[in-house]
Amino acid sequence: MxxxxxxxxxxxMVKTQPPKPNKxxxxxxxxxxxxxxxxxxxxxxLVEHGPAxxxxxxxxxxxxxxPMGVYNRFDGKHGLLEALYVQGFNELRDRVNSASGPxxxxxxxxxxxxxxxxxxxxxxxxxLMFEHVTEVDPSDEAVEQAYESFGALVALVQACQxxxxxxxxxxxxxxxxxxxxxxxxxxxxxxxxxxTEDPAQTYSDMVDALLIGLAPMR
Amino acid sequence: MxxxxxxxxxxxMVKTQPPKPNKxxxxxxxxxxxxxxxxxxxxxxLVEHGPAxxxxxxxxxxxxxxPMGVYNRFDGKHGLLEALYVQGFNELRDRVNSASGPxxxxxxxxxxxxxxxxxxxxxxxxxLMFEHVTEVDPSDEAVEQAYESFGALVALVQACQxxxxxxxxxxxxxxxxxxxxxxxxxxxxxxxxxxTEDPAQTYSDMVDALLIGLAPMR
DNA sequence: ATTAGTATGGAACATTGTTCTACAAGCCCA
DNA sequence: TGGGCTTGTAGAACAATGTTCCATACTAAT
Numbered sequence: 001m002x003x004x005x006x007x008x009x010x011x012x013m014v015k016t017q018p019p020k021p022n023k024x025x026x027x028x029x030x031x032x033x034x035x036x037x038x039x040x041x042x043x044x045x046l047v048e049h050g051p052a053x054x055x056x057x058x059x060x061x062x063x064x065x066x067p068m069g070v071y072n073r074f075d076g077k078h079g080l081l082e083a084l085y086v087q088g089f090n091e092l093r094d095r096v097n098s099a100s101g102p103x104x105x106x107x108x109x110x111x112x113x114x115x116x117x118x119x120x121x122x123x124x125x126x127x128l129m130f131e132h133v134t135e136v137d138p139s140d141e142a143v144e145q146a147y148e149s150f151g152a153l154v155a156l157v158q159a160c161q162x163x164x165x166x167x168x169x170x171x172x173x174x175x176x177x178x179x180x181x182x183x184x185x186x187x188x189x190x191x192x193x194x195x196t197e198d199p200a201q202t203y204s205d206m207v208d209a210l211l212i213g214l215a216p217m218r
Numbered sequence: 219m220x221x222x223x224x225x226x227x228x229x230x231m232v233k234t235q236p237p238k239p240n241k242x243x244x245x246x247x248x249x250x251x252x253x254x255x256x257x258x259x260x261x262x263x264l265v266e267h268g269p270a271x272x273x274x275x276x277x278x279x280x281x282x283x284x285p286m287g288v289y290n291r292f293d294g295k296h297g298l299l300e301a302l303y304v305q306g307f308n309e310l311r312d313r314v315n316s317a318s319g320p321x322x323x324x325x326x327x328x329x330x331x332x333x334x335x336x337x338x339x340x341x342x343x344x345x346l347m348f349e350h351v352t353e354v355d356p357s358d359e360a361v362e363q364a365y366e367s368f369g370a371l372v373a374l375v376q377a378c379q380x381x382x383x384x385x386x387x388x389x390x391x392x393x394x395x396x397x398x399x400x401x402x403x404x405x406x407x408x409x410x411x412x413x414t415e416d417p418a419q420t421y422s423d424m425v426d427a428l429l430i431g432l433a434p435m436r
Numbered sequence: 437a438t439t440a441g442t443a444t445g446g447a448a449c450a451t452t453g454t455t456c457t458a459c460a461a462g463c464c465c466a
Numbered sequence: 467t468g469g470g471c472t473t474g475t476a477g478a479a480c481a482a483t484g485t486t487c488c489a490t491a492c493t494a495a496t
Contacts, residue, residue, distance in 0.1 A: 056483075065443075071485075127352075176413055176414050179402075183406055184398040184403065193365070206428070210399065213426070213428055213429070213430035249472080249473060249474075252473090273452060285475095285476095286455095286473095286474075290474075
C-alpha cells in the first residue's frame, strides 16, 4: 500500500533527456536540476563501472556538481544508492507488467522472459538491486516500493490459477517459487556460472519445467 | 581437471582447533602458524560482520599478527578473499556430496536440502561466494576448484537419468537448471525477499515442482 | 532590493588498501 | 652452538573514499 510521505523516483534509468547543467554562464547548477543530474550521472557510472564505480566524488564529477550536492540532496551516498535501487525495481516492475500474450500462461511466460531481458540489459543495476542490498540498506518504504514487482508476478500467477493453468490457491507461494528460479538463473548467468552453451535455452527449459511441475494434475 | 600447481585450501571453516599464537613469551607468531591464524580470523570476522568486516587491519588484529602478514602470506587482501571463496565452495561441495538416500532421486533431493542448509548455516560465506565475486575476482584455478560443487550436482543428475528418474541426456543443462532454482531460492531468502510464511516448505515445493517438470513423460 | 535558501570549494578527519623501511626474532644447517 | 637467511613486526606514508565543516557566493522568492 502507499505511504503519503515516501519519496518516489519514477524517472527511467538513463532514458530521459537529462537537464543540461547551466554552467556556460555561471558556476552553479540550478537548484531544481541538482537531484536529476546526480541521478543521471550515478546511472551512467553504474552502467559503465558497476556498483564499485559509485563513489561520491565520481558521481559529483560526472554530474558537474559539488560532492556536497550528494549530501544536500540525498543525505549522502546511502540515499543516492537507495534512489537507484528503487529506480531499478520500478523499471523491473514495468518490464514484467508490460509482458503480453493471448492467455494468462503466455503472459506469465512472457513476464519471465522480460525479467531475464531486464537483467541482461542492465546487469549492473541488477547487481546493485540484489547483490549490494547490505550497502544500499533500503528503508521500509523503499523495500515496499521495490517489491511491487513481486506483486505484479503474484497477479499473473493468480490469473493463471483462475484459468486453471497453474495449480493450487497459494498464489504467493507459487510466485515466490517462480521468482526464485528466474532470479537464480539470471544471477548465476551474470556472475558467469553458466555451463551450458545456450543460456537462453537453458533458462527457457527451466521455466517450462517449473511451470509443468506447477500445473494442475491431469 | 586438476592443475599440479594450484593452491588448495582444504581446511574447514571455523572448525579445526586453530593454532594458538605463541605470544606468551615472544612478540612473533610462528611462521608456520601465520597463514592459518589469518584464515581462522577471517572466517570468524566473516561470520560476525559479513564481507564488509573483512578489512586487512581487522583480520590481522583478530589473528594477532601484523597487517603485513596478509601481504606476506596472501599477496594482499585479494588473495585472502580468494582463499575464503575456495574454502566456502569446498565446504558446499562436501555438503552436497555427503547427501544420501536410497535412490538417486532421493540423493538429489537430499543434496538440494544440503545446499540450502549450507547457505542458511553460513549466510555470510554464501554472500562472499556469490555476491562479492567482483571483489574476490577469483583466478581460473580458484573458479575451477569452486565449481567442483557443480560437478557433484551433474553426477547426481547423471545417476537420476541412468535410473530413468529424470528425463533427457543433457545432464549439464538439467544440473544448471536445478542449481539456478536452488541458488535463487536461497539468495532471495538471505536478502529477506521471502513472502511466504514457511520458506523451507516453499523451497521444498519448488524443488519438487521442478523435478516433476524434469521427469520423463509418462 | 532584500533576505533566505542553497550551491560551491575546498579543508579536514577517519578509515581502508597497500607499499616501504628498518629492525629483530626465529629457524635451519653446518 | 653459531651464523646466515628467512620472515614477522612496527609503524610511517601515500592514495582513495565517506563525511562533516566552514566560509563564500549565487539564486530564487518576496
